[in-house]
Amino acid sequence: MTEVTQRAQVPDDVDGGSAPPSEPGRRWLTAVPVTVVVLVLAAAPLFLAPFAATTLTRMLVFGLLAVSLDLLVGVTGLPSLGHAAYFGAGAYAAGWVSLHITPAIPVPLLVGAAVGGLAAAATGWVAVRSAGVYFLMLTLAIGEVLAQVAQSWDGVTGGANGLAGIPSASLAGEPLVNVGFLYWYVLVVGLLGFLLVWLLARSPFGAALRGIRDNEPRMRAIGYPTTLYKYGAFVAAGTVAGAAGSLLAAQQRLVTPADLGFTTAAIILLAVVIGGAGSLWGPVLGAAIVVLVRDALGPGLGGHGELLLGIVFVLVVYLLPRGAAGLTTLRPFSRRRS
Known part of the structure; x- marks a missing residue:
């Protein structure tokens, strides 16, 4: 008998002393902390200084990017080192539209999401036909190719100098120059993006993706077109990453080739590992830790923020294997049958 079966047969009084909560009880246990977190996030700009509010805005941007990557890594089992390519593609598209057409919400957001999804659709059909380290290396190559395109396409992307001078996002004709207003815009989009990925992960489609992650040959044997499912997940993740890229363009009003290169891809994969792959909310926390260490604490450490981030990563790997x-999920007072 497997260990999983043995755990399932352990009585409630042995494994914690009480029966598990009912379904309505579990919903309340989830809804209450989620509501509190959302309310705290919504009220944050009222109490934070502009720099702190800007840092929190960047946490939300990269949090949405981490959630989109977790759809691949944690739900589908496809670790990618090129996911920043779709993030950067969405950022460039949103910035270009804001510069040359209109910065009015939601046009840059929709364009960024569409371009991120199209870029993922164009490259994902080849990528999802591989697996393991081959998939990892192929996505890395795709990301580097797109980064080189961004660096050499001066007329559209600004080349090595990046796309600068992006105007502030505007709502009803009013630019969101206030840090708090921009934060609330990013928060709303981030929550909607998180909800979309959460619903997708909990749908029958998401259940099939988890089955592919756990045992793809078996899923293929029972009739699932696993390549199409992985392709759908790849495109969906790229679309959400493109939307996060449009938020980056609105927040920092500058897009550079580094935003779609290896460094950004590795950092966001690191955030997923630190937060816990497969949990969706964990990568958001991981992204917040990464931004805090790299952007907020790093300058005060003489430029050694990446070193501190590496130490945090090592500690998480050894002390918190699940992020x-x-x-x-830790239950320190539980007991098992021998």
Whole structure:
């Protein structure tokens, strides 16, 4: 008998002393902290200084990017080192539209999401036909190719100098120059993007993706077109990443080739690992930790923020194999049958 079966047969009084909560109880246990977190995030600009509010805005941007990557890494089992390519493609598209057409919400957001999804659709059909380290290397190559395109296409992307002078996003004709207003815009889009990925992961489509992650040959044997499912997940993740890229363009009003290169891709994969792959909310926390260490604490450490980030990563790998999200599943007082 497997260990999983043995755990399932352990009585409730042995494994914690009480029966598990009912379905309505579980919903309340989830809804209450989620509501509190959303309310705290919504009220944050009222109490934070502009720099702190800007840092929190960047956390939300990269949090949405981490959630989109978690759809590949944690739900589908496809670790990618090129996911920043779709993030950067969406950022460039949103910035270009804001510069040359209109910065009015939601036009740059929709364009960024569409371009990220199209870029993923164009490259994903080849990528998802590989697996393991081959998939990892292929996505890395795709990301580097797009980064080189961004660096050499001066007329559209600004070349090595990047796309600068992006105007502020505007709502009803009013530019969101206030840090708090821009934060609320990013927060709303981030919550909607998170909800979309969460619903997708909990749908029958998401269940099939988890089956592919756990045992793709078996899923293929029972009739699932696994390549099409992985392709759909790849395109969906690229679309959400493109939307996150449009938020980056609105927040920092500058897009550079580094935003779609290897460094950004590696950092966001690191955020997923730190937060806990497969949990969705864990990578958001991981992204917040990465931004805090790299952008907020790093300058005060003489430029050694990346070193501190590496130390955090090593500690998480050794002490929290399931990432920060794994802390919620720890039951230190539980007992097992011998």
